[in-house]
Amino acid sequence: MSGGDEFDLLAEVYRKNVLLPSFVRVPPGDDMAALRFPAGDLLVAVDQVIEGRHVAVDAPAAMIGRKAVARNVSDVAAMAARPFATVVAVTLPRRYGRARALDLFEGLRATADAFGCPLVGGDTSIHADERAPLVCSVTILATPAWPGARIVTRRGGQLGDLVCVTGRLGASLAADGTGRHLTFEPRVPEGIELLERLGDRLHAMIDVSDGLGRDAAHLVEQDPSLAIELDAARFPCAAGADWRRALADGEDYELLFLSGGPVPPSAAGTPITVIGRVIEADGGPAVRVRAEGHLHDGTDAGWEHRGS
Amino acid sequence: MSGGDEFDLLAEVYRKNVLLPSFVRVPPGDDMAALRFPAGDLLVAVDQVIEGRHVAVDAPAAMIGRKAVARNVSDVAAMAARPFATVVAVTLPRRYGRARALDLFEGLRATADAFGCPLVGGDTSIHADERAPLVCSVTILATPAWPGARIVTRRGGQLGDLVCVTGRLGASLAADGTGRHLTFEPRVPEGIELLERLGDRLHAMIDVSDGLGRDAAHLVEQDPSLAIELDAARFPCAAGADWRRALADGEDYELLFLSGGPVPPSAAGTPITVIGRVIEADGGPAVRVRAEGHLHDGTDAGWEHRGS
Numbered sequence: 241m242s243g244g245d246e247f248d249l250l251a252e253v254y255r256k257n258v259l260l261p262s263f264v265r266v267p268p269g270d271d272m273a274a275l276r277f278p279a280g281d282l283l284v285a286v287d288q289v290i291e292g293r294h295v296a297v298d299a300p301a302a303m304i305g306r307k308a309v310a311r312n313v314s315d316v317a318a319m320a321a322r323p324f325a326t327v328v329a330v331t332l333p334r335r336y337g338r339a340r341a342l343d344l345f346e347g348l349r350a351t352a353d354a355f356g357c358p359l360v361g362g363d364t365s366i367h368a369d370e371r372a373p374l375v376c377s378v379t380i381l382a383t384p385a386w387p388g389a390r391i392v393t394r395r396g397g398q399l400g401d402l403v404c405v406t407g408r409l410g411a412s413l414a415a416d417g418t419g420r421h422l423t424f425e426p427r428v429p430e431g432i433e434l435l436e437r438l439g440d441r442l443h444a445m446i447d448v449s450d451g452l453g454r455d456a457a458h459l460v461e462q463d464p465s466l467a468i469e470l471d472a473a474r475f476p477c478a479a480g481a482d483w484r485r486a487l488a489d490g491e492d493y494e495l496l497f498l499s500g501g502p503v504p505p506s507a508a509g510t511p512i513t514v515i516g517r518v519i520e521a522d523g524g525p526a527v528r529v530r531a532e533g534h535l536h537d538g539t540d541a542g543w544e545h546r547g548s
Numbered sequence: 549m550s551g552g553d554e555f556d557l558l559a560e561v562y563r564k565n566v567l568l569p570s571f572v573r574v575p576p577g578d579d580m581a582a583l584r585f586p587a588g589d590l591l592v593a594v595d596q597v598i599e600g601r602h603v604a605v606d607a608p609a610a611m612i613g614r615k616a617v618a619r620n621v622s623d624v625a626a627m628a629a630r631p632f633a634t635v636v637a638v639t640l641p642r643r644y645g646r647a648r649a650l651d652l653f654e655g656l657r658a659t660a661d662a663f664g665c666p667l668v669g670g671d672t673s674i675h676a677d678e679r680a681p682l683v684c685s686v687t688i689l690a691t692p693a694w695p696g697a698r699i700v701t702r703r704g705g706q707l708g709d710l711v712c713v714t715g716r717l718g719a720s721l722a723a724d725g726t727g728r729h730l731t732f733e734p735r736v737p738e739g740i741e742l743l744e745r746l747g748d749r750l751h752a753m754i755d756v757s758d759g760l761g762r763d764a765a766h767l768v769e770q771d772p773s774l775a776i777e778l779d780a781a782r783f784p785c786a787a788g789a790d791w792r793r794a795l796a797d798g799e800d801y802e803l804l805f806l807s808g809g810p811v812p813p814s815a816a817g818t819p820i821t822v823i824g825r826v827i828e829a830d831g832g833p834a835v836r837v838r839a840e841g842h843l844h845d846g847t848d849a850g851w852e853h854r855g856s
Contacts, residue, residue, distance in 0.1 A: 265589060270701045271626040271754060272690065277590035281573060285580035285669055286635040286687060292676035318579040327594040329637070329685035361593055363685070368600035372680040377637035377671070379594060379687035382580065393578045446579060 249330070249345045250362035258349070264325075264360055273360035275325055275381075281391060283382040285315045291333075291373035295422070301340045303422045304376060305347025311449070312380035313355045313426035314493040318447040320392040320435035321382040323357030323428065331375040332366045344376070355426065357381070385432040392435060392497075395462045396443040401498040403459075403468055403516035406430050406507065409452055410481025412491040420478075421491040429508035431495055437507070441500040451490035453538035457526045459498055460518065467524065470516035470538060472531030483531055487538060557638070557653040558670035566657070572633075572668055581668035583633055583689075589699060591690035593623045599641075599681035603730070609648045611730045612684060613655025619757070620688035621663045621734035622801040626755040628700040628743040629690040631665030631736065639683040640674045652684070663734065665689070693740040700743060700805075703770045704751040709806040711767075711776055711824035714738050714815065717760055718789025720799040728786075729799040737816035739803055745815070749808040759798035761846035764835045767806055768826065775832065778824035778846060780839030791839055795846060 250268045254260070260267050266274035289308040291297050309326060316323045328348055332341055345362070352359040357380060384391055412421045427447070434442055448455050452470075460466040472483035481489065503512050527538035558576045562568070568575050574582035597616040599605050617634060624631045636656055640649055653670070660667040665688055692699055720729045735755070742750055756763050760778075768774040780791035789797065811820050835846035 266591075266699060266701055270703075271623040272591040272593035272629070272688075274627075274699050275590045275592065277585060277588070279587045280585070282583045282585035282590065282689075283574075283580040284583065284633065284635055284687075284689065286637045286671050286685075288637045288639060288671055288673055288685075290639055290673055290675065293673060315579040319582075321580070325592065327592055327687055329594045329596045329687075331596060331598055331683050331685075363594050363596055365596055365598055365601060367598065367681065369679060369681055371677060373675065373677055375639050375683045375685075377594075377596075377639075377683075377685045379592075379635055379637075380580075381590075381592065381689075391574060391582050393574055395578075 249341055249364050250359065252342065253345045253349050260358055264358065268361055275360065278383060278387065280387060281384050283316065283319055283321050283391065284379065285312060286377060286379040287311045287315065288375060288377035290375050299422065301343035302347030304374070305344045306351040307422050308376045308378045309348055309351040309355065310424060310426050312378045313357065313428060314447040314449070316380060316382040317427040317431040317495060318445050319382065320385055320431040320442065320445060322385055322432065323355050324381045324383050325360050326352045326357045327361035327379050328359060329363045329377045332364065333372060333374055334367055334370050336374065355428065385435055389435065392442055392445045394444055394446050394458050397459050397463065397466055397498040397518050398443055398500060399466065399518055399520060401443055401500055401518040402503060402514050403456065403470060403518065404499055404503050404512055404514050405448070405476065405494050405496050406510045406512055407494040408476045408478040409448065409492050409494060410478045410486035410489045412489055414480055424493045426493060427495045427510065430510050433507040434497065437504055438499055443498040443500050445495055445497040448492040448494045448496050449490055451488045452496065453487045453527050453529070455496055457539040459496070460526055465521050467519050467521040468516055468527045469519050470527065470529045472529050474513060474515045476511065476513045487529060557649055557672050558667065560650065561653045561657050568666055572666065576669055583668065586691060586695065588695060589692050591624065591627055591629050591699065592687065593620060594685060594687040595619045595623065596683060596685035598683050607730065609651035610655030612682070613652045614659040615730050616684045616686045617656055617659040617663065618732060618734050620686045621665065621736060622755040622757070624688060624690040625735040625739040625803060626753050627690065628693055628739040628750065628753060630693055630740065631663050632689045632691050633668050634660045634665045635669035635687050636667060637671045637685045640672065641680060641682055642675055642678050644682065663736065693743055697743065700750055700753045702752055702754050702766050705767050705771065705774055705806040705826050706751055706808060707774065707826055707828060709751055709808055709826040710811060710822050711764065711778060711826065712807055712811050712820055712822050713784065713802055713804050714818045714820055715802040716784045716786040717756065717800050717802060718786045718794035718797045720797055722788060732801045734801060735803045735818065738818050741815040742805065745812055746807055751806040751808050753803055753805040756800040756802045756804050757798055759796045760804065761795045761835050761837070763804055765847040767804070768834055773829050775827050775829040776824055776835045777827050778835065778837045780837050782821060782823045784819065784821045795837060
C-alpha cells in the first residue's frame, strides 16, 4: 500500500482518536495490515461503487462510502457468515477536494465499524484525467457464523425446495427519496439466524443485487436439471413497486434462499416470504414467473411472455 | 461480488481448465470465495493501477495485470511474509473490448499463480463515461513466512542500524524498454531469507515504490529521535541512473531495510548493498544524502541543498 499514494486518507481518519479492535496487530500505515485470525475458513470478496454507474455524481460522499461497504457486507450475509475486516482502494476525481474525500473515508470507516468489519487498510490515488469518476472498491473478509459453522453458497438447491426472500423488493433506486439503495441494512443477523434455525435445510442463498429474476437464476445455474417457478402474487413488493419492478429492479440487498422445509415467518425481526418453488427443468427459462394468468421469463429483461 | 457485474471475466478465465489449489473451498462465482486459512496472523493490503497514472494507456493489457499483482506481492515481500491469495476489482473503459479484458484478467491470474497467491475473486464493471480510464485494484492476503514467524514492519529501527537495499535502483520508468516497472520481480524469497538469516536483527523493512528517499523516511517517521544518512557513492545504481535518480525515481520494488548487525552480500541470489546508517535526529531532514561533498535533503523533491 506504499506505492504512489497521493495522500494517506485512512491514516488521517484514524488520527482522530478512533480505536481499532485488539485483533488488529499492525494497523493502517504499514505495507500491509496484520490481523489475528481465528482458526478456520476465511471468506473474501470484492465489490466496487463507481460514480455515474452505481451512485449519482451528486450523492453525498459519506453515503457513497456507506454503500460501498454495505454492498460487501450483503455478500457476507448471503454466505450466512460474519463480517471480519475491510480494505478499500479509492481513485478520486481530480477536483474532488480534500474535505469531501475525508467525508468519503469517514463514511467507509464508520460503516465498516458499525457492521463489525473495521477498515484496516486503504490506497488512495487521483485520476490523471480531468473527467474520470470516483471509483471506490472495497474488499471484505469474513468468518463462518460461529467456529466450524457451515458456509451457505449458491449451490445446493434441490427439487421441491421453497424459494424464500427476506424483506421487501422493488423501487430501491427510486429517486424521490424513498429508494433504499443508499440506506439498506445488509441482512447479516437474518442470514445467521436462518442458518441456526434451518440448519442443513438451508440449501442455498444469494443476496438480491442484480434483481430477483436474475439472482434466482444463479441459484439453479449449477444444476441443469433444476428450474425455479415464482408466484408474482406472493412477491413482498415495496411501496411504489409492482411485481415487475420487484422482479427486475435489483439493489434490494435482501436474502433470497432455498429451503428444504418450512421457514419461520421472520428472522432477526425481518419478515420472510415464500415466493416460489424449485421445479424440474423442462427446457424453458431457468426462472419463470406466474403472473396475471401467464408464465413469464424471469431472467430475461426483454419480457419474453409465454402462455401458461 | 454479485452486484452489477457486467460480465464475469474471472469465471471465463477459470473455465479454461485452470485448477485452483485445494485450499480454495468455494471458488470464484459465488458471493464470496472461501479459503482454508492456516492458524495465525493474516496480512492484507490493497493497491491499484490506473491507466495514465501508473501505466501508459498503450501498455499491453497482460502486463498491466502483471504489474497490478506484482506491486501487491512487493508489499508482502516488505513484511518478510508469504503471498496467500488475491482478489481484484476492475473498472473497464467503455471501448476496452472483451479480448483485451480477457488478456488483462489472464495477466492477473497467471501472475498471481506464479507468485503463489491465486486469484480467487473478482468484480468487473464498465465506466459510464466514455473517457474514463482502466482502474485495476488488487487486494492481497498473506501469511507469516513460516508458522509463528515474525512480521517485519516499518517500525523498529534503532540508532546505529545499517540501511541496506536489495538489487539496483533508478530508471525503472525508462521508456526506452530498459525500465523495470512492468517486469520487476517482487523480492519475496529475499525478504524471507533476510528474516531467516538476520532474525531479530532485521529491525524494519519497506519496499521502494515512492523512491528511496521518501521510503527511507517512512522507516524513521515513527521515532522522532532518529534520522537516516545515506551515502550516494554507495548507491547500487541501475544502468542509466545516477545517484539522484536512484534516490528519487521510485518504482524499483527493491527491499529497503534496517539491520542491527552485519548483512550477507546477497539474499536469494540478489545483491545486498549497505547504503547508510540510522543516526540521531538533529532537527535536519529525516533523510539526508551525502553526495559530492554536500548533504542533501533526501525526502524533498525540491533538492534543498545543505552544507556538510
